[in-house]
Amino acid sequence: xxxxxxxxxxxxxxxxxLTAVCVGAxxxxxxxxxxxxxxxxxxxxxxxxxxxxxxxxxALALLTTHSPAxxxxxxFGFGLLAILVVYAIGWRFGSSILILVVTGxxxxxxxxxxxxxxxxxxxxxxxxxxxxYWLLGxxxxxxxxxxxxLAIVTALGISFFLLMRWRVNLLTLSETEAASMGINVRKxxxxxxxxxxxxxxxxxxxxxxIGWIGLIVPHAARAIVGxxxxxxxxxxxxxxxxxxxxxxxxxxxxxxxxxxxxxLAGLIGIxxxxxxxxxxxxxxxxxx
Amino acid sequence: MxxxxxxxxxxxxxxxxxxxxxxxxxDEGGVTFILGGNGSGKTTLLExxxxxxxxxxxxxxxxxxxxxxxxxxxxxRRVGFVPQIxxxxxxxxxxxxxxxxxSPHLGPFAKPRHSDHEAVxxxxxxxxxxxxxxxxxxxxxxGERRLVLVARGLAQGVRYLLMDEPDAHLDPLxxxxxxxxxxxLAIQGFTFAISxxxxxxxxxxxxxxxxxxxxxxxAYDRAAVVVAPAPLAAAYGLEFELISDESGPRAVxxxxxxxxxx
Numbered sequence: 001x002x003x004x005x006x007x008x009x010x011x012x013x014x015x016x017x018l019t020a021v022c023v024g025a026x027x028x029x030x031x032x033x034x035x036x037x038x039x040x041x042x043x044x045x046x047x048x049x050x051x052x053x054x055x056x057x058x059a060l061a062l063l064t065t066h067s068p069a070x071x072x073x074x075x076f077g078f079g080l081l082a083i084l085v086v087y088a089i090g091w092r093f094g095s096s097i098l099i100l101v102v103t104g105x106x107x108x109x110x111x112x113x114x115x116x117x118x119x120x121x122x123x124x125x126x127x128x129x130x131x132x133y134w135l136l137g138x139x140x141x142x143x144x145x146x147x148x149x150l151a152i153v154t155a156l157g158i159s160f161f162l163l164m165r166w167r168v169n170l171l172t173l174s175e176t177e178a179a180s181m182g183i184n185v186r187k188x189x190x191x192x193x194x195x196x197x198x199x200x201x202x203x204x205x206x207x208x209x210i211g212w213i214g215l216i217v218p219h220a221a222r223a224i225v226g227x228x229x230x231x232x233x234x235x236x237x238x239x240x241x242x243x244x245x246x247x248x249x250x251x252x253x254x255x256x257x258x259x260x261x262x263x264l265a266g267l268i269g270i271x272x273x274x275x276x277x278x279x280x281x282x283x284x285x286x287x288x
Numbered sequence: 289m290x291x292x293x294x295x296x297x298x299x300x301x302x303x304x305x306x307x308x309x310x311x312x313x314x315d316e317g318g319v320t321f322i323l324g325g326n327g328s329g330k331t332t333l334l335e336x337x338x339x340x341x342x343x344x345x346x347x348x349x350x351x352x353x354x355x356x357x358x359x360x361x362x363x364x365r366r367v368g369f370v371p372q373i374x375x376x377x378x379x380x381x382x383x384x385x386x387x388x389x390x391s392p393h394l395g396p397f398a399k400p401r402h403s404d405h406e407a408v409x410x411x412x413x414x415x416x417x418x419x420x421x422x423x424x425x426x427x428x429x430x431g432e433r434r435l436v437l438v439a440r441g442l443a444q445g446v447r448y449l450l451m452d453e454p455d456a457h458l459d460p461l462x463x464x465x466x467x468x469x470x471x472x473l474a475i476q477g478f479t480f481a482i483s484x485x486x487x488x489x490x491x492x493x494x495x496x497x498x499x500x501x502x503x504x505x506x507a508y509d510r511a512a513v514v515v516a517p518a519p520l521a522a523a524y525g526l527e528f529e530l531i532s533d534e535s536g537p538r539a540v541x542x543x544x545x546x547x548x549x550x
Contacts (some may be wrong), residue, residue, distance in 0.1 A: 039377045163397040170391050172378055177371050179340040181444065182364030182392040227378035230399065288377050288426045 011144065019142035019206055020248040021241040022154040024213060026203040028240020029161055030196035031214030032221065032232055036172045037189050038097050041287050045200045045214030048100065048193065049107035053082030054204035056111045059118040059131045066130070068146055072205040076149075079201030082107050083194060095186055100193075137208035137262025139248060146206070153202040160195050161233050168192065168229040210262045212270060213240055219285065220277045227286035243269065289316055291337060291355075291367065291448050291479065295346035298329075298336055298503075305344070306332050308503045314448060314479050319470060321490035321511060322483040324500030325524055330483035331372070333500070334450045337481060339363045350448075364392035368441035372452040374433065379424040382436050386411055389440035411442035415469060431462030435469065442473075449473075451482045455489055467493040487528075488539045491515045499523045512537050 030045040038047065045051065057078030061071040086107050090100045122128040161168070170178050171192065175185045200214075221235040244265075251264045292313040299305050307329045314320055314337075322330050335341045336348055339355030348355040355363060368389070376385070389411070390404040412418045415435050420428060425436060434454045441449045451470075455463045463486075470480055471493060484490060490497040494511040499519050507519035517528045520540060527543040 036378070166394070166399045167391070167396050169380070169384070170388055173376060173388070174371065174374075176335065176340065177369070177374065179360070180338050180364065180367075180369030180371075181389065182360040182362075184360065188396070227380055228384055284379075286379050288375065288379060 015144045015147045016139055016142040016248065017245060018151060019139045019147050020245040022147075022150050023139065023203045023207045023210065024217075024240040024242070024244025025158060025237045026154055026199040026240075027210065027213040027244075028217035028221070028236040029158065029233060030199045032218035032229070032236040033161065033168065033192060033196040034214070035218050036168055036229060036232075037192055038101060039172060040097075040101065041219070041285075043101065043215075044212070045196070046108065046211075048086050048104035048197060049082035049111060050079045050197045050200045051204050051209060052108040052111035052115070054079030054201050055135055055209055056115045056118065058134055058205065058208070059115055059122075062130050062134060063118060063122060063127055068141060071134070072146060072149070075205035076201050078111070079204055080198065082111065083197035083201075087190065087194075095190070133260070134208050135262075136260035137210040137265070138251070138258070138260045139207045140252070140258055142206070150202045150206045153198055157195055157199040158237060162237075164192065165233040166230045168233065172229075208260075208262060210244070210265050212266065213244065216269070216273050216277075217243065219281055220273065222286035223277055223280040223284055226284070232286075289351060289447055289479075290314070291348070291350050293333070293337060293346065293348050296333075296336060296343050296348060297345045298332055298341060299344045300332075306503050307336065307343075309346070310498075310500075310503075310505055312337075312498055312505075312508060314481055315495070316447075316479050317474050317477050318495045319474050319480045319482065319493060321494040321497040322481060322500065323485075323487055323490055323497055323514070323523070324483075324506075327502075328500040328523070329503040330500060331452050332503075334369065334452050334481060334483055337448075338367050338369045338450055340369075361392045365445050367448045367450065368444045368446035370434065370437040370441060370449065370451040370454060372454075372456060374437060376425060379426050381421065382417060382423050382425050382428065383408065383412070383421040385425045385436055386417075386440045386443050389443035392444060407443050407445070411439040414442060415439045429462075430457050431459075431465060434458070434466050438466075438469065438473075447477070448479045448481070451480065453483050453485065455484055455486055463489065487515045487520060491537060491539065515540055 027045050034043050034045060034047055035041060054075040058071050058075035061074035086100060086103045089103045093099045119128060119131060122131055170183050171185060171188055178185045217240045218236050221232055221239050225231040225235045247265050247269060248261055251259045251261045293310050296307055296310040297305055298307040310333060322333060324330050336343060339348060339350065339358060342356040350358060350366060386408045387400055390400055390407060412421055415438060417435060417439055420432060454466060474480060490511045496509065497511040497514040498508045499506040499514050501523040506523045507514045517530055520528045526545060528540040529543055530537055531539045531541060
């Protein structure tokens, strides 16, 4: 093995592989958590405004800088701010699921308006393309120095949910019922949603918007292993990591120049899922 | 062992008491029915007895201590609740639904151990539900679901089981199946409080009964005393006729009344 190949594998490919695995696992497991805890099959990791917040944060940073570290930090910070705002508002009104989801959608819409404003004022020759390209999603810029925050959040988040995986089942029951079994749903739900949001924010900060993984992977995992979160959570992590890694390999090699991962994920991933999983979903989707 | 409400009052909003001066003591191994019209406070009373709502005044005492002040896990190992509408959104298997009853014995990061699975198997066995264990809970019949939730209570290890209108939407045969199980468990020392819209269920299967009207107790006594025309008329605003035979009172029948404009 020549020194060049060695350097390439160690310093370019490996961090990229690690990033793909982390982003895929994060989006999938947070999607499974959001769907379960918010008791809604239509939601994904974007529902509480975290992705929109991160997108706005990144765009805002790109207005003034090209430093990936600052862009990431800003994306992560505004993503985190979204969930805190959702909870600050939600808590005042009892933090029921309905309140959280409605607040999340509104916060998300507000961030989208802010993002539009940033795009509107961005320099159309230089900054606007950078923002647009960032939003398309991709991990080609992954380097060791930018991967480690994502890797740490992922490792902690995944450990947390693997440990919590049995308890998550109880958070999918009605509040009265869970309370009668000694569980304070509102508190537990808060902790679980904040951890899942951290995972989403750190992923979006690294990879931009990769849309549907957090929606479809949990459904596919449920069709394979059933609705029990003790098995669903590990399955979502595995499937999400594998799929994003495979998609990134294709995005890297399919054409002479790279196809943005967010686009490729939609173009290839969705037809594949429609063909492979729709039948399985109808038979045993795990939802009532 | 005791679970009792003493002069219990509860309100959701500041201007209206939903429960007003309820005193009630669940005798060990007894079956107490809670009767009353729609909105009379039956469910709220059960939730207060369960310790998940804190009284506005008065108290609910579980073994002498205020129920809503007990650590939730400790409380949940003694008192179980069977909600009226239990529609999990996921198609959990019967086994998993019963296994969730073990949660008061497990920390947030724990997963069920061998002993937990044994408790589930015993609970399913006790109610002859073992053959259903792998069926999705959402696909079994209404009567079977009520029994599964009773099994969940057994797995939970409780001595008191509070059931919210378990006979709703059940045909007479399945009501009889369910309440016969309840009677069998009562003989083994389990204590039940059951809310119901059917005074005759209280008469047939209950030891004592509490009759509520707009959150106030109308009568609280042996079921055969409470389920009688006078208290029922006071609670429901409808005349009842008592049907008796040599064994005692058997049923009450509402008298047909023309709706009067009031």
